[in-house]
Amino acid sequence: MKLxxxxxERTKRYRxxxxxxxxxxxxxxxxxxxxxxxxxxxxVDFNEKNMPPPGFMLEQSMYNASSGGFVTTVxxxxxxxxxxxxxxxxxxxxxxxxxxxxxxxxxxxxxxxxIIIGAxxxxxxxxxxxxxxxxxxxxxxxxxxxxxxxxxxxxxxxxGSSLTLIILAIGLTGWTGTARLVRSETLSLRTREFIIxxxxxxxxxxxxxxxxxxxxxLSSIIVLATLSIPGAILAEAALSFIGLGDPQVASWGNILxxxxxxxxxxxxxTVEPGMMLFFTVLAFxxxxxxxxxxxxxxxx
Amino acid sequence: MDSENELGTVLxxxxxxxxxxxxxxxxKAVDNVSFDVRKGEIMCIVGESGSGKTVTALSLxxxxxxxxxxxxxxxMFDGKNLLDxxxxxxxxxxxxxxxxxxxxxxxxxxxxxxxxxQIAEAMTAHKGITKGEAKARVYELLKxxxxxxxxxxxxxxxxxxxxxxxxxxxxAMALSCKxxxxxxxxxxxxxxxxxxxxxLDMFIELRKKFNMAIIxxxxxxxxxxYISDRVAVMYxxxxxxxxxxxxxxxxxxxxxTQALLSSLPGxxxxxxxxxxVPSPVNPPEGCRFHSRCPKRFDxxxxxxxxxxxxxxxxxxxxxxxx
Amino acid sequence: MDKPLYEQYFNYxxxxxxxxxxxxxGTSMPVMELIKTHWVYSxxxxxxxxxxxxxxxxxxxxxxxxxxxxxxxxIAAFFSFAGISIPHFWLGIMLILIFSVRxxxxxxxxxxxxxxxxxxxxxxxxxxxxxxxxGMVAGYSRYVRxxxxxxxxxxxxxxxxxxxxxxSTVIGKHVFRNAxxxxxxxxxxxxxxxxxxxxxxxxxxxxxxxxxxxSLKAVFADDYSVVMAVTLIGAFLTLLFNxxxxxxxxxxxxxxxxx
Numbered sequence: 033m034k035l036x037x038x039x040x041e042r043t044k045r046y047r048x049x050x051x052x053x054x055x056x057x058x059x060x061x062x063x064x065x066x067x068x069x070x071x072x073x074x075x076v077d078f079n080e081k082n083m084p085p086p087g088f089m090l091e092q093s094m095y096n097a098s099s100g101g102f103v104t105t106v107x108x109x110x111x112x113x114x115x116x117x118x119x120x121x122x123x124x125x126x127x128x129x130x131x132x133x134x135x136x137x138x139x140x141x142x143x144x145x146x147i148i149i150g151a152x153x154x155x156x157x158x159x160x161x162x163x164x165x166x167x168x169x170x171x172x173x174x175x176x177x178x179x180x181x182x183x184x185x186x187x188x189x190x191x192g193s194s195l196t197l198i199i200l201a202i203g204l205t206g207w208t209g210t211a212r213l214v215r216s217e218t219l220s221l222r223t224r225e226f227i228i229x230x231x232x233x234x235x236x237x238x239x240x241x242x243x244x245x246x247x248x249x250l251s252s253i254i255v256l257a258t259l260s261i262p263g264a265i266l267a268e269a270a271l272s273f274i275g276l277g278d279p280q281v282a283s284w285g286n287i288l289x290x291x292x293x294x295x296x297x298x299x300x301x302t303v304e305p306g307m308m309l310f311f312t313v314l315a316f317x318x319x320x321x322x323x324x325x326x327x328x329x330x331x332x
Numbered sequence: 333m334d335s336e337n338e339l340g341t342v343l344x345x346x347x348x349x350x351x352x353x354x355x356x357x358x359x360k361a362v363d364n365v366s367f368d369v370r371k372g373e374i375m376c377i378v379g380e381s382g383s384g385k386t387v388t389a390l391s392l393x394x395x396x397x398x399x400x401x402x403x404x405x406x407x408m409f410d411g412k413n414l415l416d417x418x419x420x421x422x423x424x425x426x427x428x429x430x431x432x433x434x435x436x437x438x439x440x441x442x443x444x445x446x447x448x449x450q451i452a453e454a455m456t457a458h459k460g461i462t463k464g465e466a467k468a469r470v471y472e473l474l475k476x477x478x479x480x481x482x483x484x485x486x487x488x489x490x491x492x493x494x495x496x497x498x499x500x501x502x503x504a505m506a507l508s509c510k511x512x513x514x515x516x517x518x519x520x521x522x523x524x525x526x527x528x529x530x531x532l533d534m535f536i537e538l539r540k541k542f543n544m545a546i547i548x549x550x551x552x553x554x555x556x557x558y559i560s561d562r563v564a565v566m567y568x569x570x571x572x573x574x575x576x577x578x579x580x581x582x583x584x585x586x587x588x589t590q591a592l593l594s595s596l597p598g599x600x601x602x603x604x605x606x607x608x609v610p611s612p613v614n615p616p617e618g619c620r621f622h623s624r625c626p627k628r629f630d631x632x633x634x635x636x637x638x639x640x641x642x643x644x645x646x647x648x649x650x651x652x653x654x
Numbered sequence: 655m656d657k658p659l660y661e662q663y664f665n666y667x668x669x670x671x672x673x674x675x676x677x678x679x680g681t682s683m684p685v686m687e688l689i690k691t692h693w694v695y696s697x698x699x700x701x702x703x704x705x706x707x708x709x710x711x712x713x714x715x716x717x718x719x720x721x722x723x724x725x726x727x728x729i730a731a732f733f734s735f736a737g738i739s740i741p742h743f744w745l746g747i748m749l750i751l752i753f754s755v756r757x758x759x760x761x762x763x764x765x766x767x768x769x770x771x772x773x774x775x776x777x778x779x780x781x782x783x784x785x786x787x788x789g790m791v792a793g794y795s796r797y798v799r800x801x802x803x804x805x806x807x808x809x810x811x812x813x814x815x816x817x818x819x820x821x822s823t824v825i826g827k828h829v830f831r832n833a834x835x836x837x838x839x840x841x842x843x844x845x846x847x848x849x850x851x852x853x854x855x856x857x858x859x860x861x862x863x864x865x866x867x868x869s870l871k872a873v874f875a876d877d878y879s880v881v882m883a884v885t886l887i888g889a890f891l892t893l894l895f896n897x898x899x900x901x902x903x904x905x906x907x908x909x910x911x912x913x
Contacts, residue, residue, distance in 0.1 A: 048735075178888065178889060178892060179846050179847050179849070179850035179851055179888045179892065180847060180851065181847075181850060181851040181854060181855075182850040182851075182854070182884070182885060182888045185869075185870075185873060186881065186885050189873050189881055262739065266741055269741060269743075270741070270743060270851075270855055273743050273855070274743075274855060274858050274870055275870075275874070276873065288743070288744060288747065292747060292859075295747065295750060295751055295755055295762070296755055299751055299755075302744070302747050302748075302751065303748070303751075305744075306741065306744030306747065306748065309741050309744060310736075310739060310740050310741060310744065313739040313740075313741065314735065314736065314739040317735060317738065317739050318735065321735075393816055395812060395815055395816060397812075419821075423818045423819070423820060424818065425818070426815065426816055426817065426818035427816060427817035427818030427819075428818055431816070431817075432816040434809060434812065434813060434816075436809060439808060439809035439810065440809045440810055440812070440813045441810055441813065442810040442813070442814070442828050442831075442832065443810070443832070443907075443908070443909060444831050444832055444835075444906070444907065444908060445828075445831070446908075453814075453817060453819060453823075454817040454818060454819070457817065457818055457819050457820070457823070458818060489908040489909070491908070491909045502813075505813075505817065
């Protein structure tokens with residue numbers, strides 16, 4: 033644990049990394065606690081459609097139920113909807129919080145799946161070598177050569193677009209980088225004295241892998257995982273943005289997709305989720321970069 | 333010996349200080365170093381690794397890189413102080429009047445350009461000659477350094493050359509503009525012993541042919557005995573003793589020089605130094621060598637000795653002789 | 655369809671090789687014809703974005719490497735981080751919001767009636783190229799910067815300085831040429847990801863009828879043969895760019911050429 037404290041001290045020196053971490057913590061709190069304080073993100077009210085954030089106003093034609101016709105009214109922002117509403121009168125703040133849950137879920141779960149698969153393949157490949165290594169790395173190469181987004185689109189096209197499936201798809205396609213990293217790190221460790229020594233002492237393969245190999249490559253894996261999360265988040269957002277996301281959930285990509293149509297009138301519907309996406313990705317990138325530098329030997 | 337004739341000074345260094353400004357403190361890699369180089373002589377600078385001999389060599393051409401900086405001193409060459417020149421003027425000195433050869437020939441050549449182009453580069457930069465003229469000159473130079481088939485070798489890349497051959501290419505490159513001074517920073521230490529001797533012979537021969545001075549940096553006493561005219565001994569960033577080769581080998585004055593020379597085979601009474609070389613961040617007060625000196629006395633710990641000419645042409649920095 | 659699976663697969667591959675890519679039911683025309691009319695839109699977008707990103711990315715990379723740790727370097731580092739992190743589909747929408755909706759400088763949709771080789775077309779592609787190119791510029795400038803810095807510390811650079819070469823030659827010739835080796839490989843290997851990632855979505859945002867736009871329409875229309883064809887093109891292009899990367903590396907690095 034002393035080592036953890038040491039790396040923590042070193043990471044703390046990178047201001048951008050700490051800002052990133054603070055934003056991520058804030059986002060997690062928001063995603064966890066937010067739904068208790070906001071209205072339902074799926075609550076539709078056409079009387080409050082395209083309501084701007086407080087301080088802005090919008091002139092638009094609204095359907096008037098009593099007269100049965102359309103009248104032009106001026107829509108003012110209200111503190112009931114601090115970030116405004118979208119074209120169906122849904123509360124933007126509630127939707128953004130729901131989007132944060134989706135993005136974090138996708139980012140963490142998909143990356144987790146990818147890291148586990150990648151680590152398994154990488155370690156197996158390097159540790160056993162020979163034909164096993166050739167076959168696995170050839171497979172990784174083939175997998176790597178394929179455009180990531182196209183593969184996701186194909187999977188969603190073939191199997192439908194539920195959030196679970198999207199997370200699985202991103203995880204199952206995103207492991208190649210981890211596999212290569214873990215393989216090369218394991219290869220360089222495999223011939224080191226302490227591994228050879230424990231082999232000579234008759235330690236089992238599993239013991240060597242879990243007690244000696246993994247702890248030594250953990251720092252590289254942590255950095256790679258942190259830097260992979262933005263990719264997973266962006267993949268889900270891109271899919272949702274082009275209309276192939278899970279229509280059941282309010283994700284940032286979905287909101288952007290819906291808001292694109294009302295760009296002329298309700299700018300906030302596209303600006304807000306995009307901002308959230310941008311800052312989230314930036315935060316993970318900053319944190320990952322800071323961790324990378326902190327773990328780098330001789331960075332003093 | 334050549335150097336005993338009064339041949340005139342071609343380069344004069346006084347009070348050179350090159351410091352490295354690191355996070356851990358100021359490393360005084362070269363601290364108040366003075367020496368002269370005479371026309372056509374081979375002057376050796378000898379010292380352990382970390383003694384500042386390479387930094388001294390790099391300082392002469394102002395090639396010290398960040399965080400290192402020349403903070404003080406004078407390097408007089410051709411009536412000018414090199415430290416006062418603009419970078420533009422300095423470029424006219426580098427490669428043209430003072431050339432340099434580095435320690436590791438494998439990494440000192442650019443892997444993606446042909447040997448011929450790399451040798452020709454200095455000439456086209458300095459003399460404004462055409463590529464055709466340069467090519468003919470490169471053939472000559474390659475012959476001069478005993479590289480066979482220069483017409484074919486011209487178009488080859490560094491990885492197709494052996495270590496010794498690469499160092500010959502470096503020498504050809506350094507000679508291309510007929511410099512007055514050649515600085516060679518341990519040019520043979522990464523080569524096989526058999527090739528070392530060949531290269532050293534080449535230096536001796538070329539020195540005569542071009543009538544140039546050579547500043548030869550080494551830690552190898554054998555090499556010094558083989559090629560030098562004059563020797564300067566460095567320890568922890570300062571020159572502690574300098575004299576003609578004969579004088580140094582027969583009558584070493586400084587305890588450090590004595591210890592160094594006692595390690596030569598065939599010498600009796602080897603002097604073993606205690607301890608490690610102290611850190612150049614906080615060099616010992618007084619005489620820098622006192623912490624390891626077998627002959628130290630009280631004064632050594634407090635007062636830094638001054639350079640003194642004990643015998644004509646034999647300088648030493650030690651309280652034993654003041 | 656009642657034939658064994660391997661036979662169906664064999665027939666499918668052999669008809670692909672004969673130029674028969676199937677029939678698009680969504681548009682009632684052969685898939686081959688569809689691709690022939692649409693590929694050029696993707697090509698012009700990717701080509702222009704690549705030129706933009708390579709020129710700007712390499713210049714920025716060299717500049718920040720030479721001015722390492724200066725104020726300009728830190729600012730550039732921040733912007734390249736932002737450039738990498740900004741979702742390009744959102745960037746595209748924001749560009750439309752600002753420059754098309756608010757300022758009215760551009761149309762909100764790409765005009766396909768413009769002749770391909772005209773200044774008007776080039777102007778119309780400004781926002782799409784910015785959308786696709788920004789992330790590329792950010793990425794390339796970082797690759798170039800780190801490759802330049804790695805080579806600046808090499809011994810042969812010191813040799814070049816000791817020869818008395820001007821700093822522009824030292825950096826522009828010796829450092830740059832060596833730094834380009836890994837950079838060109840990375841740029842090539844990234845390319846198929848750009849065609850079927852960034853360009854795909856950029857086409858959707860601006861309504862540019864390229865392969866991405868076409869294949870997304872096919873996905874929604876359940877036009878099976880078109881989706882398969884685009885996927886195959888993706889695989890093919892990836893292999894092609896891998897090959898090109900190898901060829902480029904061999905041409906630039908003499909150490910490989912002679913082995």
